[in-house]
Amino acid sequence: MPALKPTDHLATITWLGLVEDSGSDLSARPLDQAFASYGGFEGDCHAGLTRPSCSRVTAQHPRGTEIRNTRQLSIVSQEELARIAGAMGLGTLDPAHVGASIVVSGIPDFSHIPPSARLQGRSGATLVVDMENRPCVLPGRVIDREAPGLGARFKQAAKGLRGVTAWVEREGPLTLGDRLRLHIPDQPVWAGDT
Numbered sequence: 001m002p003a004l005k006p007t008d009h010l011a012t013i014t015w016l017g018l019v020e021d022s023g024s025d026l027s028a029r030p031l032d033q034a035f036a037s038y039g040g041f042e043g044d045c046h047a048g049l050t051r052p053s054c055s056r057v058t059a060q061h062p063r064g065t066e067i068r069n070t071r072q073l074s075i076v077s078q079e080e081l082a083r084i085a086g087a088m089g090l091g092t093l094d095p096a097h098v099g100a101s102i103v104v105s106g107i108p109d110f111s112h113i114p115p116s117a118r119l120q121g122r123s124g125a126t127l128v129v130d131m132e133n134r135p136c137v138l139p140g141r142v143i144d145r146e147a148p149g150l151g152a153r154f155k156q157a158a159k160g161l162r163g164v165t166a167w168v169e170r171e172g173p174l175t176l177g178d179r180l181r182l183h184i185p186d187q188p189v190w191a192g193d194t
Contacts, residue, residue: 004117015100016032016034017030017096018044022099022138025142026139026141028099041072050067075119075127077163113164119180123174139151
């Protein structure tokens with residue numbers, strides 16, 4: 001029996017981007033297409049098979065420990081970006097300002113799709129969801145350049161809406177307008193943490 005079941009939920013890629021150096025500027029450069037390799041998007045600062053551990057995993061690894069890179073891509077929802085923008089008092093929120101790799105449209109409650117879910121394109125390119133991406137202050141610095149004084153609102157406005165991190169399970173091209181089918185783990189919700 002397959003461990004993952006395809007759903008009828010389809011996401012349309014509405015934006016692709018590349019973050020060249022998040023240390024100096026989290027801004028992403030828009031792309032028309034990208035190749036999802038086993039290391040992520042070539043040239044992106046988050047690409048690679050491994051990465052140094054960060055503050056998000058200090059309960060498991062001391063900061064800077066080399067670990068498997070499950071944060072190659074940042075995938076956000078167009079609908080959730082609109083909700084964040086509204087909560088911040090902005091008309092729109094440019095995905096480049098939040099360091100997005102991929103923006104999709106069409107899957108409800110996108111930031112809460114289950115870990116280990118897959119997003120698979122017609123080319124076979126398959127992205128594995130690691131987990132919900134927690135908001136941080138870095139996008140606020142970029143947003144402040146375009147909307148002075150509003151960047152500090154990002155972290156709170158994006159809570160539960162920041163999208164997911166993902167890694168590449170199967171290589172393949174991704175293009176604006178491509179549709180990705182959501183596959184979810186075929187297992188019950190864990191009841192051990194109630």
